[in-house]
Amino acid sequence: MKDLRIAEDIRDASTLPADIYRDPELYRQQVERVFARSWQLASWNDPTPERETAAPLTLLPRCLDEPLLVTHDASGTRHLLSNVCTHRGNMLVDTACTMRSIRCRYHGRRFGLDGRFAHMPEFEEARGFPSPTDDLPRVPSARLGPLLFAGIRPAQSFESWLGPLAERFAFVPWDRLKVDEERHYEVDAHWALYCDNYLEGFHIPFVHASLADGLDYGEYSTETFEWGSLQVGIGKEGEDLLDLPASHPDHGRNVAALYAFLFPSTMINVYGWGVSINAVQPLGPNRTRIVFLSLVSDASRRSRGVGADLHRVEMEDEAIVESVQRGVRSRLYHRGRFSPSREIGVHHFHRLLGRSMIDEER
Ligand code: FES
Ligand SMILES: [Fe+2]
Structure with a gap:
């Protein structure tokens, strides 16, 4: 599809064409080219805290629907693996349980908890067997406190994905945080419209x-x-502010909130009371789930500041995003222009999204 190359200079650029938000074929391409090649929030509470355990996990249900398996081996090392047997594709583990090895119930193939092929009956005569392709595929994963991120074939390393946010978020006590509240919202809109809206304070x-x-x-x-991008919300006089250490790049500014976006669909927000996450998960061309997590580091500040009433803000955002979804279906709307001063984050997102959809090599 043409028109996916967005001009680098925001002053010349137009937005992505509206077909991006409404065409079912383009949606299917986004699932494969964008979501299968990016980092996604896979789990937010460790499903296998004990040694010699395995638990199934579906990466992006109803979107990628990728069956994965989280294991902890005897030495306590965590592995993220495919949950599909390398023989003829049976699903391996249905429910979380303790186990010494993974055994397929179809024809008895066994794997170690690190995913390595261990044994298969009736294969003595097979040539060139076993080979590395008989091991369970390993899935790239990384942790940020209790948050487990994974990608099927991520286009970049986790470190380059986070980029400068690693330094910006170094003051967050990730390892002390746990998920205190989890809500799931569903919106009648394309996932990228939800992101577009998040990406500007306009x-x-x-x-x-x-x-x-x-x-x-x-x-x-x-x-x-x-x-990605970072929006820095500066508080008015008297607002609850972040306690930024002297080494922080924003030290000295009255920062009330940091709103970080990581392509294509992860939002990490830092307030005085802690962190909130919006993981945007497509459910269809015009249906999106938002997994909304709160990780509270200072409960006494929970009801203060711009992060106090996130549910209300979410409802206001969802109403406008659903209104835009109805608008972009119009035969009379094609695409718009960007405000050079207020839509920098949206412009950057459209460039990344357009490029990911064209560049099949990624
Ligand atoms: S499918 Fe697993 S052993 Fe045959
Ligand atoms: Fe908003």
């Missing part, structure tokens, strides 16, 4: 009266980096 004065009271719109800033 709509705050129009859509979020409560946020507009706390944030200094004039000082609100957006930075982009290779795989």
